[in-house]
Amino acid sequence: MAVLVYTENWDGKFKKLSYELISYATKLAETLNTSVVALSIGNVDEAELRALGQYGASKVLAAKDGRLGSLENKAFASVIAQAAEKEQATVVVFAHNFTGKAVAPRVAVRLKAGLAAGVAGLPQSTDPFIVPKKAFNGSSFANLKINTPIRVLTLFQNSFGILEKPAEPTIESFEPTLNDSDFATSVKDVNKVTGKILLTDAEIVVSAGRGMKSPENWAPLEQLAETIGAALACSRPVSDEGWRPHEEHVGQTGKVIAPNLYFAVGISGAIQHVAGVSSSKFIVAINKDKDAPIFDTAAYGVIGDAMQVLPALTAAFKEFKASN
Amino acid sequence: MKILVCISNVPDTTTKIRFKDNNSVFDTTGVQWIINPWDELALTRALELKETSGGAIEKVTVATVGLTGAEPTIRKALAIGADDAFRVDSDPVDAYFTAAQLAEVVKKEGYDLVFCGIESSDYNGGAxxxxxxxxxxxxxxSSVSAVNYENGAFTFLREIDGGKETLSGNLPLVAIVQKGIAINPRIPNMRGIMNARSKPLVVIPAASTDNQTQYVNYELPPAKAKCKMVDAENMTELVHLLHTEAKVI
Structure with missing residues (x-):
């Protein structure tokens, strides 16, 4: 028995969410009276693999097949399912991010396992296995019962947190069987975002809506984001108008995010927008309309013109940073 | 070559979500049903590809798993321009059940390319x-935000955590699509609505599968505390609150 965690890497490094997954799995493994095995695919050095022990992984499997350099859903699913079988995993945990969403359903079918996608916490019961997940676009939680002996979960980011529980993991090379037919797609061109904080991984997000009036007015937002190390986001009308790229769109049909702090600037707060950001720990709304529905969701509100409020806020943050 | 677009029948995105029977059942009273937004964009793009393929793409079919209540949604997909439709006559019990039903349709009809929306806007499973x-x-x-067909080959743009990749893929293939695949969904015109009435909509019985998961009950999140207002002239105060009260900076 084991809880298997797929830990994705970015250019050989793990991220906060990888450690959150291990922390979650460790807590779950305690309840199930078993241990945590992490699976890494790709080139990650031993020190980085060993660091997964810090959060409770007792074994790390490293699959370094050269063909697994970019995500091929079918091949990755095969590798992860083979690792689950080898370790006799009863639970397989993924992040609820692009990769997890792409691969977990395929792994579930291979293992004849029930899937809970967008899990929001530990199971309320492990026999029967009932786990809370997000549903209806963040407006509610659903408790899902999984009837199968093996369960596949994708954990919603920032819904559990990181807990240290140092262990000395054994590192094991893992060589799964792969067929040429597992590689039916090939990456022709990669356009990586470098030097920018990823929206789905950001602790602070500065987001703006139609209230900014024009794409030329984004400079004060960029300055605020740079000052506090935030990622930029926007509302749907802004991306539909082409003011900002659609990757920045947060909301029901865009990205669903859960940062610690979310600035909603010139965003009225339509239900579809709130659906994408309601899991944020704190929302700060800046809007000149005091009746904007965003103030119903926000923890802190400022009524005012963004073009004046933003520079003042950036200055206040700079002052804060200088004195701390 | 034939394309299948999988359609989910979901509550309108502005629906106020409520539950009944001791929070065990989603209350559908007064709910307006629509084509899942991503599926609608997928259908739009599939039709554009067909129209510009010079006959290489012969047909765009839509399929849904749903009871008769889903018929207006599938008729709307026909009105938008799909050539024909399948409805598997059952409640979509869970993702695996739904996928197993759609797989039967694909096997029977032999589709080369299948489009699915990245998730449905009700249970958000994305599976x-x-x-x-x-x-x-x-x-x-997965997470495909553009599909193109040129010189007999498809290319896909997908979003990854940290960038974008352009891929080629051998058919048969399932493309799981998100925003960007089409800019705006195509709106049915009067002629489309008239034509939709006579287009084939085949109802097929559900195949039996394992019952892997089921919803036990639902919970609404705790109510938020009232918003604390900070004077626009006093941003130092806001920074102070974020530091000492929220403790997020």
Missing amino acids: VGGMLSEILGFASI
Whole structure:
């Protein structure tokens, strides 16, 4: 028995969410009276693999097949399912991010396992296995019962947190069987975002809506984001108008995010927008309309013109940073 | 070559979500049903590809798993321009059940390319496309934000955590699509609505599968505390609150 965690890497490094997954799995493994095995695919050095022990992984499997350099859903699913079988995993945990969403359903079918996608916490019961997940676009939680002996979960980011529980993991090379037919797609061109904080991984997000009036007015937002190390986001009308790229769109049909702090600037707060950001720990709304529905969701509100409020806020943050 | 677009029948995105029977059942009273937004964009793009393929793409079919209540949604998909439709006559019990039903349709009709929306806007599982591809043994590409067809080959733009990649893929293939695949969904015109009435909509019985998961009950999140207002002239105060009270900076 084991809880298997797929830990994705970015250019050989793990991220906060990888450690959150291990922390979650460790807590779950305690309840199930078993241990945590992490699976890494790709080139990650031993020190980085060993660091997964810090959060409770007792074994790390490293699959370094050269063909697994970019995500091929079918091949990755095969590798992860083979690792689950080898370790006799009863639970397989993924992040609820692009990769997890792409691969977990395929792994579930291979293992004849029930899937809970967008899990929001530990199971309320492990026999029967009932786990809370997000549903209806963040407006509610659903408790899902999984009837199968093996369960596949994708954990919603920032819904559990990181807990240290140092262990000395054994590192094991893992060589799964792969067929040429597992590689039916090939990456022709990669356009990586470098030097920018990823929206789905950001602790602070500065987001703006139609209230900014024009794409030329984004400079004060960029300055605020740079000052506090935030990622930029926007509302749907802004991306539909082409003011900002659609990757920045947060909301029901865009990205669903859960940062610690979310600035909603010139965003009225339509239900579809709130659906994408309601899991944020704190929302700060800046809007000149005091009746904007965003103030119903926000923890802190400022009524005012963004073009004046933003520079003042950036200055206040700079002052804060200088004195701390 | 034939394209299948999988359609989910979901509550309108402005629906106020309520539950009944001791929070065990989603209350559908007064709910307006629509084509899942991503599926609607997928259908729009599939039709554009067909129209510009010079006859290489012969047909765009839509399929849904749903009871008769889903018929207006599937008729709307026909009105938008799909050539024909399948409805598997059952409640979509869970993602695996739904994927297994759609797999039967694909096997029977032999589609080369299948589009699924990245998730449905009700249960947000995002699993049907991936499961469908695995059941069929097809390749899959997820979080696709553009599909093009040129010189007899498809290319896909997909978003990854940290960038974008352009891929080629051998058919048969399941493309799981998100925003960007089409800018705006196509709106049915009067002629489309008239034509939709006579287009084939085949109802097929559900195949039996394992019952892997079921919803036990639902919870609404705790109510938020009232918003604390900070004077626009006093941003130092806001920074102070974020530091000492929220403790997020």
